[in-house]
Amino acid sequence: MPRRREVPALVRLCLQNLAQHMQSLWLRDYSDNYLDEFQFRFIMGPFNDLPGNTVQELLRVLAQSRRLSRAALHLLLLPQLRELSLSPCPSLASNGIARLLALRCQGLISLDLRGCSRLSPAALESVVSALPRLQRLVLAGTQADERVLSALGRGCHELRELDVSHCRNLDPRALRSLAFDPRHRRRCCPMLRVLLARGLELMGDGGTAPAPASALAFLLLALPSLQFLAHGAVPDALRLLHEQDLAGAEDTDGFPSLQEAVRWCGAVPGGHRLTLPLRHVEDVEEQDLAVVRAMCPQAEEAVVWLSDGTGTAELRRWSSLCRLTLGCAEGRALAAPVPVLQSLGPQLHSLTLHGFCCHDGQALTAVLAACPGLRAFNADLHLPPDTGTEEPDEDPPPHSTDPLPHGCPQLHTFSLALVGGTGSGLALGTTLSPVLTSLLCHALRLQRLRLLSIPFPLDPVFHAALAAPGPPLQELQELSLAGSRVSGRTVRLLLASHSRLHRMDLSRCQDIHRRDYDGFMQSVRKQHLELDITWE
Structure with missing residues (x-):
């Protein structure tokens, strides 16, 4: 319960x-x-x-x-105050509030101003100049400009995390001010580990500014502790540094050239090979895998988009990866990444799949079996257009074998969303239901479960899991079945189980009706349960 x-x-x-x-x-x-x-x-x-x-x-x-x-x-x-977040109330964050922050809260180590667009660049500059102990700062969606970043570089020597995503006054060129002070000719932010700079476009100035790749390459060289730089041009910057074609990247606006910055990292022509301490890379196209792996041999997390299969051999050799996201835009079969996962699977703690096509449960079984140490699995899969139009002629025989006899014993998060397809999905359910049942029966540490838009009935899956020895689902805290087929009887069984549920999402469940929802809420109130149920 x-x-x-x-x-x-x-x-x-x-x-x-x-x-x-x-x-x-x-x-x-x-x-x-x-x-x-x-x-x-x-x-x-x-x-x-x-x-x-x-x-x-x-x-x-x-x-x-x-x-x-x-x-x-x-x-x-x-x-x-040591931590402050104004992101829940951005309309209250005025220039007057900024003055009070600068005067009174100089001991802050974490400040979140996400979406506080009323704060002027001058106000933001005064705030960051007065907070030398900052370790985490969120300026996403604000009016932050290059002056603000310069103030951060000069005064916030303990800064470890910074988010300037979607700041319209910034472009990749301005980010260089975080890493180097041209006026005093010194490097800045030596402890910065995470820099989120998504959505920053290069602003035109007559063609004299360095390209995004050059500006980001300078950041990668000048910030010695940087582990994650989030920007779409990072793979281009890595390719530029790997090819060592830096002759055209001359000193601009008082900043050192890339050739000088490379020497900061101890790399010399014909000598020590340049590598970077990045632990997380994203937006990696398959054809860039060799370059990214060579430049970031210590990377533990990667987001890779597969295309023609030419780079999968490089991916298999990336021995440091433990968190992997694979995506494809062509609806490739879910079986396609299985050979890669059979190489990387034993070391993976987290796996996310986007865009693959799920024809039956066999490929999902192969994926999960290849990754026995998974702690988190997330998949948004496509269904064939004719899913469910061919119903089985008779009830399938009971499965005598367990698709995942060893399961994923460390799994605490499992999310599966199926999109596309038509019909009731019973044909798909004959092969996918046993996989889900086996998984739930063996994942005794599961805390978060999301089964979204599943086109076949999930009642047999939960009934079998709740009746299994162990018992499974004891640690379950969050359950989302939005858009899936599940009955009120199954929900009542879950409410009576020995789980630790505190959140349940039944949005768009066509088999859950108002009377069912009212009954669930009555049970919650009567038994004083700490459980939020969403239904519409």
Whole structure:
């Protein structure tokens, strides 16, 4: 049975009560008399003596209950704060709030301003200049520009993670200011490990700016701790560095040339081969696998798009990989990546598949059997257009063999989505149902299960799994069956099982009706279960 609702901790109850009454008890006088006054550095009030983690939790409670206001922010931006996120309330993040942040919260180590588009570049620059202890900063979707990045490079020497995705005032060329200060001729951000820069387009300036590949290549050379750089042109930058064709990449805007930056890494012509410490690479096309593997021999995670099969031999030799995403745009059969997975499978902890075509359960069995140590499996698969139009003539005989006798004993996340196809899907179910049943029976550590848009009935799968010894699904916490065929009886069995369910998604389940949903919720309320059920 899902967990019963626990009695909230006393601190949590106090904070909820405080959040409920802040407007009437503490904020009214401040709003009427002091809200627009910015000449004071600190405010003496009832929150000053609270520990930083308590203030952070109070801010979260206010945000979750939609009670966070400008006055509340004025009172709670305190020196003891170490983490702050304004992404739940971007409309409150004004230039005035930025001034208070810079004045009062100089001990912050984590700041999330995602989507706070009202903050001007000057305000963002003043904030980051005043926060030298920052280790994590999210500026995605803001007005951050090159001046902001220059301020980060000069002052935030402990920065480890930065997200500037979809900042319209930035392009790959501006990112160089994170790694090098042209004015003082010194390198910056020596501890930066993760830089997310998706959606940054190269802004035209008459053709004199370096190409995205050159700018990103400079970053890869100049940031010695960088493990992940998220931008679509990273494979191009790796190819540029691998080919060592750097003669045209001269010193621009005061930044060192790529030839000089290469020497920082200890690589010399005819000598030490240049490699990079990247641990995560994405947007890798199959034809670039040899280059990317040579440049990033220590990579542990890769997102690879397969095309003609020419690079699969390189992929098999990538011995450091433990998290792999494979995609294809041509609807290749799910059996296509099996030879690669038979080589890499024993070392993989996570596997994600996109775009492959699932004709039956045999290929899925081969994929899972090749990866016995998986902890997470995610697949968005296509079905043939005629799925389900040919129904079996008679009920299939019971399966006497177990498709996955050893299963994936370490698996904690399993997600399978099937798109396309027509009809009831019974023909597909005869081969895929036994695979899912076997998997659930052996995955005793499974915590998150998503079976989306499955066209055949899942009742036999869950009935068999719940009746198996062990019992399976004891650790299950999140279950999504959106768009799949499952009955109310099966859901009631799940509610009565010994699982730890706290979230269930039954959206677009055609066999679940309003009376079923009302019955589920009545059971949840009657038994005081800590379970959220979504249905529509």
